Amino acid sequence: MFFKQHRFSNLIIPISYLLDLLIINVLAYLLPIQFQTPLLFHTYISIGWIVISLKNEFYKVYRYTKVAYILMLLFTQFIFFFLILYAFIGFFKQPIISRLAMGQYFVFVFIAVFTLKFLNYTFFMKYRERIKGNIxxxxxxxxxxxxxxxxxxxxxxxxxxxxxxxxxxxxxxxxxxxxxxxxxxxxxxxxxxxxxxxxxxxxxxxxxxxxxxxxxxxxxxxxxxxxxxxxxxxxxxxxxxxxxxxxIPLHNPINAFLKRSFDVVFSLIIIFGLLSWLIPLLAIIIILESKGPVFFRQSRNGIDNREFYCYKFRSMAPNKDADNYSATKNDMRVTKVGRFIRRTSIDELPQFYNVLFGTMSVVGPRPHMVKHTNEYSASVDKYMVRHFVKPGITGLAQVRGYRGEIETEADIQNRTKFDIFYIENWSLFLDFKIMVQTIMNAFKGEAKAY
Missing domain, CATH: 3.40.50.10700 (AF0625-like)
Structure with missing residues (x-):
């Protein structure tokens, strides 16, 4: 039932990459090719396969792709694979390697990858046809x-x-x-x-x-x-x-896999390296200043407009308006420690748990309260495009000065424009650039960080 109701296509390409790389490396290990430096060959052939695959778009096979196109992809892929395979002997001076053994290895890899690719293609075709999944x-x-x-x-x-x-x-x-x-x-x-x-x-x-x-x-x-x-x-x-x-670049399974992999690794570094000791320390300070929980949990809209709970360090005294009104300048609800952690963006750090759980990303459009999403979706053109990707702890709009309180209609319009630009022009480099700018802004301070 889960697979009928949810889209899991983003997992197909990363898994296909891993299986093919496993085939390439396991066969190289099992066959008697007599490598002088086996680790060098495994690294070389793995990187070579990935580069050829990206250039050839070998894993871009859609539900409507024809068999003839898949055969063309296989032919092109293995033409270049053959060239880089035998180039290894000359590049790294491997005179004891048998050319015949290399040829046998090439044939076995071709048969294994060919079979696996068509089994995968046939499986998903039959899955959609008979089980009516992924519809x-x-x-x-x-x-x-x-x-x-x-x-x-x-x-x-x-x-x-x-x-x-x-x-x-x-x-x-x-x-x-x-x-x-x-x-x-x-x-x-x-x-x-x-x-x-x-x-x-x-x-x-x-x-x-x-x-x-x-x-x-x-x-x-x-x-x-x-x-x-x-x-x-x-x-x-x-x-x-x-x-x-x-x-949308992030609808490409490889891009989505790269971004998700980075999110998981980076969130684990922050959670174990920073939050493991910062949470107990801040918990004591927050509780000593005002009664209430250490964390603040609020329902917000994420990818495909699905609601999720966004976590923060509590920066306000408990109040009934927290889910209806964002913080404003000189807001009386904000505590003394709250002013500091909001100004330095420390209050956002628990959202790395959201990133680890998969409801958020490190970089993306900032998620809004459900009430505000309902309001803006009715008044701001193309506002809902922001929800084609996961929301982020920081984003392009935030580093360009559109963070915090929405004071004018131009604020939310410009925020939406920057978010759409990010979605349509995503790259890992853009993510890194936004992260660096976010850190710099946290140290310099921002006008709307209240």
Missing amino acids: RNVVVIGKNKKTDQLISVFQERSEFGYNFVCQFSPKLLDFDIENCFEFLLNNNVDEIYCSVSELKNEELTQIINFADNNLKTLKFIPDNKNIFSKKLKFEYYDYIPVLSLRD
């Missing part, structure tokens, strides 16, 4: 030859894992885009497919805004070549061309 609910807006072909793909190719829910035709006199939006919200629709040729520019804008504000994946069925641009992602479902509006 996406889809709606098509438009009524023409291309939309009918796409619907046929959804219905006939059950192994793709798409559940066609409904079709709306803008050509009909009773077509109402607001009724369409209401249907999408009431029927748990995941993806929307629009025929560009049947929609007016105003309707397209409305649909784009609706999808952004309600966390729906939006894709276009093109009518001509004028729709193409570098920002759009071009894909084929069987033989039907489909365009994705937004390509």
